[in-house]
Amino acid sequence: MNKEDVCILIPTLNEGKTIGGIVSEFRSMGFSNILVIDGHSKDDTVKIAEKEGAKVILQSGKGKGQAVTQAFQAINTRYVVMIDGDGTYLPEEVYTLLEPVTSGQVDHVIGTRIGNYQKGAFTRVNLFGNWILNKIFGFAYGVWLEDILSGYRAFTHDAIKQIELNRTGFEVETEITVECVKKNLKTTEVPIKYLSRVSGAATKLKPIRDGFRIFSTIFLLARMHNPLFYFGVMGGVLTLSGLAIGIYVVNEWFKRIDHIPLTILATLLIVTGIQVFILMVVSDLMVSMHRENMHLMSKILKEKEKK
Ligand SMILES: Nc1nc2c(ncn2[C@@H]2O[C@H](COP(=O)(O)OP(=O)(O)OP(=O)(O)O)[C@@H](O)[C@H]2O)c(=O)[nH]1
Ligand SMILES: [Mg+2]
Known part of the structure; x- marks a missing residue:
């Protein structure tokens, strides 16, 4: 695999504490194509990302889903890796994610956090919600995955151009996974490590509201499929x-x-x-x-x- 062929996509909203470290780590591993799509951060996320050598674009709308949709349209490399900017995923594990796509086995890889997470990375509510949403997803689509909501993924170019996204918020991971099932894009999971957020960096996820939105996404999108x-x-x-x-x-x-x-x-x-x-x-x-x-x-x- 040529590292020039990989775009590292990082959606961010107020991640000034962590974004610098992530961008510089990818650069030191030899990845030069790093795209940060920012949701108009109020802190110095954009400045730091640019200083470390990432290309930054500002999203035109609101929500992580809209940001990813816009970025998918803008990217034209052979492979794409998507990673959160909150420092909860390890850049060094990028090769684990890339291997199944670069070897041509699959179109989409999910980094599964469930087997190896730091104490405190998941609250009990998040862990339970995650478990139940994965089970509902299994019943709805007949594909049994462990972590449909993971933010660390790899794709082929073909996959990001076929995936059609309409949801704007944290339902984006669900919609990506549903689209892959519907479009017959092959998906696999690889185990990765999941860290807790650094102290003082606030989550944007509201478990009850977003959990309900994710559930309704799984449910509503199943109409045509199942x-x-x-x-x-x-x-x-x-x-x-x-x-x-x-x-x-x-x-x-x-x-x-x-x-x-x-x-x-x-x-x-x-x-x-x-x-x-x-x-x-x-x-x-x-x-x-x-x-x-x-x-x-x-x-x-x-x-x-x-x-
Ligand atoms: N561009 C953009 N990025 C966003 C938006 N909301 C969240 N993000 C980014 O999306 C990534 C995931 O958001 P988090 O708040 O960490 O959500 P999460 O990982 O599901 O929840 P935690 O378990 O709290 O980490 C982070 O890098 C955020 O900065 C948004 O509206 N626009
Ligand atoms: Mg996070």
Whole structure:
């Protein structure tokens, strides 16, 4: 691998304490193409990054997701490594991430933090949230990964040009992973070390708000990929809540107490739930047929290319 072919992409927002060290470490390893995409930091992040020899661009919108989207459009090297600017990932592990893409095995590598993290790097809430979101992702997309939210990744040029991103915030890692599954880009995970933030450097992640956003991203993006999951969860929630209210209503009715509005509500919930289940079967059929058509189309195109 030629180091000129690698762009090191670092999204930053007020990371003045750590960005200098990261850029200089990559430079001392021989990586000269370092792109910092900054979210209009109020501290001296931009100045330090430039001084250490990185190219800095300011993002046009808000959020890590928008920054990464903009950077992906601007990058034209053969390989890309994305790393957070908060000093929680080790630049020296870049070769571990690059190996599977440069050897042509995969299009996308995730550095998995779960097996080797410094004490205090994850709060209990983050660790639990991470675990549950990875499991939900597995159910939704049928791909079981350990750390879909990791900020240390490597990509091929082909991958960053195929990945289409629409989310603006911390849902970006999820959306990247979903896009890779949908576009049949091969993904693998390699274990990496995860450090805690240096003291005084504030996180921008709000666990509950961002956790919920990440969950809704996994859920909403599954509609076209796995309608069984998407409509199944929705139908399940509706029907089960209808049944719960229904059981209560019937129980009360045996005691000669009537709950007319609740009876109507229970009926409506159950009927809507069943309709969503029907929609689920129909959507699944449509997605399967579409997939077969696309498969056939790409086969025809490949044969045409051969001729
Ligand atoms: N350009 C840009 N970068 C951002 C923005 N928000 C966060 N970042 C950067 O994205 C990286 C990840 O953000 P963090 O706040 O560390 O989020 P996290 O790693 O999920 O959470 P922690 O566990 O607290 O580290 C850091 O380098 C941030 O500086 C933004 O709005 N714009
Ligand atoms: Mg971080």
